[in-house]
Amino acid sequence: MSYSGKVKPGGPAAVREMAKLVLTKLSVGPMDNNAYLLRCRTSGEQLLIDAANEPDRLLDLVGADGLVGVVTTHRHGDHWQGLAGVVAATNARTFAHPLDAPEIPVETNVFLGDSDTLSFGAVELSVIHLVGHTPGSIALVYDDPDGDSHVFTGDCLFPGGVGRATSPADFASLFEGVSTKLFGRLSDETSVYPGHGDDTTIGAERPHLAEWQARGW
Secondary structure, three states: OOOOOOOOOOOOOEEEEOOOEEEEEEEEOOOOEEEEEEEEOOOOOEEEEOOOOOHHHHHHHHHHHOOOEEEOOOOOHHHOOOHHHHHHHHOOEEEEOOOOHHHOOOOOOEEOOOOOEEEEOOEEEEEEEEOOOOOOEEEEEEEOOOOOEEEEEEOOEEOOEEOOOOOHHHHHHHHHHHHHHHHOOOOOOOEEEEOEOOOEEHHHHHHHHHHHHHHOO
């Protein structure tokens, strides 16, 4: 079955197979949070992005091969409700930005900052720090050596706009970061995997940047 990026709470996962990476997307919890399991084809090592909720379902997805780590994209509680259970069962290392880590009630083992690289097996993810939705929100970019790029944006970029900001200053910061660090760097073919809802692409959203800036959300 081809990958559509469409998942529903309580429903089956969607699987996207690439040359060096297998991406599995699952919706968990009452807020339709997306959790992403990344598996390196070379080593079999696995990394989870946002243990958002329903740790038992996440652990079923992980299976017997375990996890090398769990990345929490930002501090908001709907993105870490399952973190304690997943870490207790797998002994996975935890990753987050230092500005958000104190608000995540599971100790962060490794701090991730702007332009850092997170590696597991033969897979490398580049870290992008985006300020505005929270002080320590991060996105992760996989530059597929055999294809197009992929970016996991947490709650910083969705189909139709940037994430929620609670003040004009926060919106301006988030919009600037998304415009320069995502749209300024990534090609139109880049797949975007947000923290909630359907996937999109940089190309599908690029024509609307001026509209987002004008409306202020």
